[in-house]
Amino acid sequence: MTASATGRFDPARVAQLSGRFAPVTEEVDEVSLVVEGELPDDLDGVYLRNGPNPRFTPIGSFLYPIDGDGMLHGVWIEGGRARYRNRFVRTPAVVAEERAGRALWGGLESMITPDEQEVGPELAHTFRDLPDINVVRHAGRVLALAESGCPFRMTPELETAGRETFGGALPAGITAHPKVDPVTGEMAVFCYALEPPYLTWSLIAPDGTVTRGPVPVDGVDEPMMIHDLALTGHYLVLVLAPVFFDLPAAMSGGSLIDWRPEAGTRVLLIPRDGSPVRELADDAFWLWHTVNAHDEADGTVVLEYVQWSRLSLGGDSGDGPNRSTLVRAVLDPATGRMRRTTLDDARVEFPRVDDRKIGGRHGRVAVAWDSARSPGLLPGEFDSLRWYDTGASGAPSRSWYGGELSVGEPSFAPSPGHTGEDRGYWLAFATDRTDDGARLLVFPAEEPESGPVARVRIPVRVPLGLHGNWLPTEE
Secondary structure, three states, rough: OOHHHHHHOOOHHOOOOOOOOOOOOOEEEEEEEEEEEOOOOOOOOOEEEEEEEOOOOOOOOOOOOOOOEEEEEEEEEEEEEEEEEEEOOOHHHHHHHHHOOOOOOOOOOOOOOOOOOHOOOOOOOOOOOOOOOEEEEEEEEEEEEEEEEEOOEEEEOEEEEOOOOOOOOOOOOOOOOEEEEOOOOOEEEEEOOOOOEEEEEEEEEEOOOEEEEEEOOOOOOEEEEEOOOEEEEEEEEEEOOEEEOHHHHHHHHOOOOOOOOOOOOOEEEOOOOOOOOOEEEEEOOOOOOOOOHHHHHHEEEEEEEEEEEOOOOOOOOOOOOEEEEEEEEOOOOOOOOEEEEEEEEEEEEEEEOOOHHHOOOOEEEEEEEEEEOOOOOOOOOEOEEEEEEOOOOEEEEEEEOOOOOOOOOOOEEEEEOOOOOOOOEEEEEEEEEOOOOEEEEEEEEHHHHHHOOEEEOOOOOOOOOOOEEEEEEEO
């Protein structure tokens, strides 16, 4: 598609480019934040969040949450005090557009790319980097992660240091949701691509060395979108919903994303030792995010996740209700069968556990929840948090309604020296729908339903979405 397609795109009609989702362009440093309540003395580290935040008004198209430049928001907490800083992830495309003072690349579906006269020979007719989904730390490196592509390494103060290829071992990059095994310290990653091999996986040691991979996955013979993985002691668990990339359609002005429910959904159990992949199949559903997974003594795998009826990008598609449910699935690699049980049919997303429980049994899950008590919420907007004790009945055991606050993904910060899932704090950004004021909320893990013990005022609005993590101070 050529630049003439920009005339058919109206950014004002994209919900995630306005209101509480609207991007911010100012980079701010605030050394002393106002705290309502009291920050716990044992919180010592930084809460980082990444999300799609176009540097300039988009042209051509905008597909939330995949499109958009990365912006990191950081709240450093120490000794009951807090400071804030936000920075763009300055990819080569962002730097080029800052020189030009306007957007030069279109959204993914528009296929608009700049020519050599605009950006020089190295960037001409290339696709932009989009490290705008998540931010993690591994082997001492803070990484801003794309949907699928090379991460960008960030300095401790959020300046951009450049692409991270893990010593050249993973030049195609990884996806936005790696999982770190708390027992071995290994980070499990995967990457999907528009060209063969369409799906690969790798293991990265605690020192950042790639110890296995990239290993191509057999049976994936066309490009597919796969957002998240789960990890157990034996397997990487990948859910392959029937979402395919259709480049010919996109080049002729159609949709890049092709939802084919007749193909069903497959689940791959990929042994970490490199032995043959086990495959299971079921009716079509979409999965953005896993909760966690673990191995059972009888050889089955238990996977918890948030299940959707179908993929919907940027909001509801008009194809009827798109339901979300919290699901537990028992996967049997010996028989190829998958048994799904609904734990809750509430509209939830962004499930998180104590990361020290990844790959093993967890007791508590936190989610963002649309309580249906707040009219006018946009797709992807939530007014409450919910906590489940899924080790028992799976029923919601605790909830907190935010009132006029729209809340984001919760992230767990354990209390140093304690191993219990109820010893620590849940952190989440929130936006006041009456004045767009932003807060970092701090909930006590013992009784999160009692509400925040601290509300840290953020000096700029933090756009709603996407992912963040608590990074404790490293000695």
